Amino acid sequence: MSQNGQERDRRFGTAILVGQFVMPRGTAFATHWHPDHQLLCSEKGLLRIRSEHGTWLLPPSLALWIPAHVPHATASEGDAVMRGVFIDPESCPHIGWRDPTVVAVTPLLHALVVHLDRTDLTPEARSRAEPVLLDELRPVPVTSVAAPEPRDPRARAVAEALRARPADGRALAAYGGQVGASARTLARLFVAETGLGFGQWRERLRMQAALPYLVEGLPVEAVARRVGYASASSFTAAFHRVVGVTPRQYFPR
Template sequence: MSRNGHGLGDAYLYDALPGTGILVGHFVMPRGTSFAAHRHPVHQLLCATRGVLRVRTEHGVWLLPPARALWIPAQVPHITESQGDAVMRGAFVGPESCPGIDWSEPTVVAVTPLLRALVDHLVRTDLAPGARARAEAVLLDELRPLPVTSVSVPLPEDPRARAVAEALGRDPADGRPLSEWGRQAGASARTLARLFTAETGLGFGQWRERLRMQCAMPLLATGLPLEAVAHRVGYASASSFAAAFHRLVGVTPRAYFPAGGPGTDSGRV
């Protein structure tokens, strides 16, 4: 199988992993590319060298700019999608080579300059065994978990509530209350509120706030100023948006999208 495609079957991964346990794959993902639900027999450290990736698992949904990577434990089913044009690097790690890493759920880590350089270095196939082993050991030591919470936005099934959810997905800044949405969707505000709670597990206000955070992340990754992002997703000010982002995601927008990080277009966020 090619390292430039995602046809990395289980047998291939086991056979191709070096004796020291890490294989780096490189995947070009044009806009709209999606790798359907799959799992690996080994751990995966997934990151973007360009663009933004969206990873979905039963544990949540993560958007990854180039400054962030996601550790996906072996056998965890996941879907990987590109947000616009993206380039993905996947470091596949044999469980026996990292006994000190026991993360049972997907974990976000910081892509430091050293970590990115090590991933790029391990793409090479001409490294001597000793040099590869040393680089792999440093890579594993460089993994630094971040206190980031995934922002999952489940969609309601009922067609009336679904119509409201899809409209807000197209325009997250739309601040109309449920009473106004009800006239458009053909249901009372009380009915819509009940449907959102029953079918998503979230009150409508909570659901809309999570949606706004998801919609904001690709904008933040491009380097758009915080004030502009806030207005595009429905917040009156950068400070109110930043407070909501920190409350839901666990870190500030600046911490999640470091200014001037790899792959960003500017340092304004």
């Protein structure tokens, strides 16, 4: 049973496919945990997963392995469809990931998830398929795109303005008169309260803003302009620097 008291739908051997959840824009599941490992993936759209370890935005090409008992919250970015696979920790001791880990959703992994969602599989067929699913889990070097919110009201006002207009390229000094703090004070607040320099924080924010556009299939050039980059190449370089892979690797076509 998970912390929120919901019974697991069904259990067949190693992998437990909880099912498919249609998540209209704005749907969210509050922080909770599970006694099993969870493989969380998007069948359609973009999912946002938050934990104390970071924030991840998952398109259908990526999934997140969430170890047992790790608190996390899940929300949809736009309309999405979520799938979840729950795995008994005792059945996969060879997977020693203690922190949430991003894995690639290969065609085989996707097919296995769909296959194990069937209710007419024999125990023998299921016991053959489940180990293959575990063998197909391959980490990818995608990092968290968290842009923590500052606590100080002056820095928070800057953060809110940039969330509303991520393409705004003004320096911190331009906000000083609006929020009542010097550029030096604001820079110090961002480092102290988010752990990031202002430039790093804004870059992460821009990547967060870019991902929904990318999942919709907008050209990289158009996405770059919407989030404040002069060219596709400069945006791609920033994306790789922040996320760990290129937009094409994150959203393979």
